[in-house]
Amino acid sequence: MTTRVIIIRHGQSTYxxxxxxxxxxxxxxxxxxxxxxxxxxxxxxxxxxxxxxxxSPLQRAKQTAQVILPYLPGSPTLQTAENLMEIDLPLxxxxxxxxxxxxxxxxxRCWKExxxxxxxxxxxxxxxxxxxxxxxxxxxxxxxxxxxxPRHQGGTILIVAHNGINxxxxxxxxxxxxxxxHSILQSNCCVNVLNFAGGLDELVQLxxxxxxxxxxxxxxxxRPGSQGLRLLLVRHGETxxxxxxxxxxxxxxxxxxxxxxxxxxxxxxxxxxxxxFAVTSPMLRPKETAEMILQHHLTIQLELQAQLREIDHxxxxxxxxxxxxxxxxxxxxxxxxxxxxxxxxxxxxxQQVWDRATTxxxxxxxxxAASVGELKTGLIVAHxxxxxxxxxxxLGLSPESFWSIKQGNGGVSVxxxxxxxxxxxxxxxxxxxxxxxxxxxxxx
Numbered sequence: 001m002t003t004r005v006i007i008i009r010h011g012q013s014t015y016x017x018x019x020x021x022x023x024x025x026x027x028x029x030x031x032x033x034x035x036x037x038x039x040x041x042x043x044x045x046x047x048x049x050x051x052x053x054x055x056s057p058l059q060r061a062k063q064t065a066q067v068i069l070p071y072l073p074g075s076p077t078l079q080t081a082e083n084l085m086e087i088d089l090p091l092x093x094x095x096x097x098x099x100x101x102x103x104x105x106x107x108x109r110c111w112k113e114x115x116x117x118x119x120x121x122x123x124x125x126x127x128x129x130x131x132x133x134x135x136x137x138x139x140x141x142x143x144x145x146x147x148x149x150p151r152h153q154g155g156t157i158l159i160v161a162h163n164g165i166n167x168x169x170x171x172x173x174x175x176x177x178x179x180x181x182h183s184i185l186q187s188n189c190c191v192n193v194l195n196f197a198g199g200l201d202e203l204v205q206l207x208x209x210x211x212x213x214x215x216x217x218x219x220x221x222x223r224p225g226s227q228g229l230r231l232l233l234v235r236h237g238e239t240x241x242x243x244x245x246x247x248x249x250x251x252x253x254x255x256x257x258x259x260x261x262x263x264x265x266x267x268x269x270x271x272x273x274x275x276x277f278a279v280t281s282p283m284l285r286p287k288e289t290a291e292m293i294l295q296h297h298l299t300i301q302l303e304l305q306a307q308l309r310e311i312d313h314x315x316x317x318x319x320x321x322x323x324x325x326x327x328x329x330x331x332x333x334x335x336x337x338x339x340x341x342x343x344x345x346x347x348x349x350x351q352q353v354w355d356r357a358t359t360x361x362x363x364x365x366x367x368x369a370a371s372v373g374e375l376k377t378g379l380i381v382a383h384x385x386x387x388x389x390x391x392x393x394x395l396g397l398s399p400e401s402f403w404s405i406k407q408g409n410g411g412v413s414v415x416x417x418x419x420x421x422x423x424x425x426x427x428x429x430x431x432x433x434x435x436x437x438x439x440x441x442x443x444x
Contacts, residue, residue, distance in 0.1 A: 001154030006045070006440075007169060007192040008160045010056075010064040011038045016188065019096050022060075022162075023089035030063045037189040037215055038064045042071030044191070044214035044440050050076050051155035054148065056084040056162060064189070065160040072158070083144035087137045087164030091120050113423075115181040134168075138178045141168035145200050153198070170194065173204045174404050180396045185428045187212050187220050191440045195406075207406045207442055209430035214440060218269055219414055220428045222375070228418040229369045230377045230428075232270065234293070235387050236286040237262035238409040238444070245321045249313035249347065254284045262410035262436055262444070263292040269412065269435035270379070271296035277368060278379040281308040281386065289410075290381040300379075307360035310383035314347020340399035350389075350399045357389045362421060369420035387413070394425050408433045408444035 011034025015022045022028050030038070041064075050072050055065040057080040065078050092100050101108050111118045115134040122131045148157070159169070163186045170184060171177075173194055186192075191214065193207035212220055222230070237259030241248040255263060266289065275297045280290040282304040294300050316324050324332050328345070335342045343349045368378055382390075388405040394415055397404065407413075412435075414428040437443040 003149060003153055003196040003198075004156045005194045005196065006048075006050075006156070006158050007166050007194065008041055008064065008068070008158070009163055009166055009186045009188055009190050010061040010160060011035060011041075011067075012188045013060040015094075019098070021089060021092045021095055021097065021100060022086065023093040024058070024086055025093040026058050027094075029059050030067075034060070034064070034188065035067055038067035040214050040216075041189050041191065042068040045158070046071045047073070048441075049073055049156060050158045052076060052152055053078050053158045053160070054081050054084060055160045056080065056086065056165070057082065058086060058162070061086075061160050061162060065158075068158075068160065076158075081144060081148075083140050083147070084159065084161040084165055085140070086162035087133050087168075088131070089120070089133055090122055090131070112182065114179065116178040134164075134178050134181050137164055137168045138172055138181075141165060141172040142200065144169065145173060149196060149199050166192065170206065170209070173200065174206060174395070174397070175204075175401065176395050176397060180424065183395060183424055183426055185210050185220055185426055187215075187217075189215055190220075193441060203403055205404055205406055207431060208433070208440070210428060211432055211434060211440055212429070213432060213434040218435070219273065219412075219432075226416075226418070227375050228416065228420060229365060230375065231365075231415045231417070232273070232377065232379050233387055233390060233413040233415060234266060234289065234379065234381045235384060235407045235409055235411050236289040236381060237266070239285050242409060247313045247316045247319055247321070247324065249310050249317045251317050252284045255288050259285070259409065260288070260292070263289040265435050266410050266412065267293045267296055274377055275300050275379055276376040277303065278381075279303045279305050279308070279364060280381040281310065281383060282306055283309055283383070286381040286383060290379065293379060293381070305360055305364070307356040308380070308382045308386050311344075311350075311353045311385040312347040313344050315345040316347065336403070338400070339402045350385075350402060353385055354389050354393070354399050357386050358393045361390050361393065365417055365421055365425075369417060391415075391427070391430065394427055396424070406431055406442060408436070408442040410436050410444060411442065 012031045013028040015028035055062050119130045119132045121128050166186045191211040195205040197203040237255045239253045240256040241253050278300050280286045340350050384407050387407045391405045411431040411433045413430040416426045433442045
């Protein structure tokens with residue numbers, strides 16, 4: 001039984017609009033825009049049956065949840081949870097970010113570059129103690145999952161909370177280290193979806209991250225003066241073999257009619273996004289998808305990258321999953337539960353795919369990274385396995401986490417490299433599919 005968890009960040013607050021650090025301060029409330037965006041979230045979830053709704057007790061999150069609730073079938077009861085409180089930054093609360101950067105320059109640098117080592121020396125009745133905000137929040141998120149998941153096995157849960165705790169809920173569920181706290185983004189009123197096979201010790205899949213299209217923002221907005229490299233990673237549209245669950249791998253199967261429609265919808269979705277370059281796997285299905293996208297970007301010449309071709313499934317290719325089950329049942333089960341340990345018969349193993357895909361990706365980043373003060377945006381179209389490997393790589397995960405990432409046909413992910421390969425990338429959004437079905441859930 002899969003437990004679906006939908007995680008929302010609260011709408012814009014008064015402190016957000018003033019660029020003030022909030023932490024656990026409860027003075028900040030929703031702005032008019034924040035309330036309006038919460039209405040849009042509710043409208044986007046209006047056909048979704050939800051078994052339970054949890055919110056942080058802080059006003060800005062609770063208000064957002066209260067706006068969303070009437071849209072949900074049956075209007076479930078709102079429950080507040082202390083373990084959904086925002087990160088505790090007692091020495092910085094109510095200060096502007098610019099003041100913190102100036103007054104606490106060393107600490108702020110540690111916060112941005114080594115969040116797992118960042119601490120504050122805070123006063124207590126017994127003296128002073130070292131408080132590690134990110135590590136404490138990460139443990140808090142784990143405690144929330146341990147308490148909540150057993151209550152709702154097989155259900156659909158909605159959580160409304162904050163930037164920091166949402167990051168830790170997602171990273172702790174996937175086993176991403178606290179050092180990567182800043183590697184994912186959470187926009188106000190964004191939607192994230194996690195699927196749990198059981199508890200934290202079983203498979204957890206990130207279905208989507210930081211969706212904002214329901215707010216009228218196809219992609220997460222860039223801050224003024226943003227620089228570096230933005231990469232739009234797209235999975236090709238559907239093929240007939242995708243539809244019937246036939247393993248294709250290195251066999252060059254073209255898009256089917258639905259796949260071409262999906263590619264056209266991706267093209268419309270990205271038509272107003274300025275592109276500086278485009279790269280694709282040379283195989284038919286991603287190449288056709290990329291060519292349709294570039295119909296709106298006629299000055300861009302499509303580059304082919306052989307290392308982005310799909311995984312070679314060897315003797316499994318051309319077979320239905322049911323046929324593979326009959327002939328290679330044990331190995332297919334192993335592929336589903338421990339993919340990094342499988343050598344495809346006469347094909348590749350996941351480490352080989354990982355090595356060539358990440359080598360190609362890093363070389364691309366190094367080559368395309370813009371000069372200081374500039375921003376470049378590139379399109380990369382590839383395959384299910386290749387995209388999963390790249391996204392695991394971006395998040396600091398290993399091949400063992402391959403199944404923790406979902407990639408729908410025509411799904412769009414956004415990865416930013418503000419400083420090239422010098423600093424870790426930021427996964428701004430993942431597996432956006434709203435342009436395909438209108439739903440915040442992946443219907444592909």
